[in-house]
Amino acid sequence: MSDDRLIVALDVGDALSALKITEALGDSVNFYKIGLGMLTGGGLALANELKHEQGKRIFLDMKLFDIGATVEAAVRGLAQFDLDFLTVHGDPHVVRAAKEGAAGKDLKILAVTILTSLDRADLDACLLLPGDVADMVVTRAARAFEAGADGIICSPQEAALVRALPQARGRLIVTPGVRPVGAALGDQKRVMTPAQAVAAGADHVVVGRPVWQAPDPVAAANAILAELASPQAQAPNI
Numbered sequence: 518m519s520d521d522r523l524i525v526a527l528d529v530g531d532a533l534s535a536l537k538i539t540e541a542l543g544d545s546v547n548f549y550k551i552g553l554g555m556l557t558g559g560g561l562a563l564a565n566e567l568k569h570e571q572g573k574r575i576f577l578d579m580k581l582f583d584i585g586a587t588v589e590a591a592v593r594g595l596a597q598f599d600l601d602f603l604t605v606h607g608d609p610h611v612v613r614a615a616k617e618g619a620a621g622k623d624l625k626i627l628a629v630t631i632l633t634s635l636d637r638a639d640l641d642a643c644l645l646l647p648g649d650v651a652d653m654v655v656t657r658a659a660r661a662f663e664a665g666a667d668g669i670i671c672s673p674q675e676a677a678l679v680r681a682l683p684q685a686r687g688r689l690i691v692t693p694g695v696r697p698v699g700a701a702l703g704d705q706k707r708v709m710t711p712a713q714a715v716a717a718g719a720d721h722v723v724v725g726r727p728v729w730q731a732p733d734p735v736a737a738a739n740a741i742l743a744e745l746a747s748p749q750a751q752a753p754n755i
């Protein structure tokens with residue numbers, strides 16, 4: 518039984534390798550993320566095939582950032598593909614422009630708050646305000662929601678704080694940085710389990726390597742789905 522709360526990140530270099538994974542996963546997984554790494558490997562064609570031939574849902578992780586007019590034009594073009602989620606950086610002018618570009622389409626605009634790979638030293642190097650990273654994530658989430666974002670991306674460790682925002686009511690929280698118990702961390706540092714992420718307020722969890730790199734991807738996906746169906750994954754009642 519699939520559960521759209523699980524989004525599997527197809528972080529392989531080309532569409533053919535990705536199709537092998539989706540074929541193996543079959544009906545267990547219904548929602549896939551395609552990112553910049555596959556831009557030159559047929560990512561958009563793959564998104565189309567999975568969405569319109571196979572009935573899957575697609576999260577296009579493009580993390581767009583530019584002047585408003587350019588973001589709007591890029592999103593208007595991408596919106597023609599009738600996909601489900603698209604990421605932009607969470608700066609208000611970018612989110613507003615993306616929403617204009619997606620007008621009239623079902624494409625949901627998700628705002629990246631602060632990349633989970635960045636720590637305080639990186640933010641200093643980017644000349645971003647001093648202060649606690651979690652506080653900045655929550656403030657950026659609030660501003661992105663006020664600019665019209667349908668949802669935000671954050672670490673599961675910030676999901677509860679974002680979920681508590683009045684502006685988050687009815688909006689989506691999507692969290693990467695998710696690891697089932699016992700899975701290798703890879704380069705992820707601040708992780709939670711799928712059940713913990715959902716219990717903290719995430720609507721969707723993005724999991725990549727623990728599924729597609731597993732010796733048995735179907736068993737790995739099914740273990741996550743079982744975890745999401747467990748009482749530990751009780752979503753907050755906000």
Ligand code: C5P
Nearest residue numbers: 526528632633634693694723724725726
């Ligand atoms: O393999 P893994 O489960 O770590 O993959 C997580 C996916 O989520 C990758 O596609 C990664 O680029 C993405 N992501 C992330 N952290 C962010 C934003 C996106 O891990 N802050």
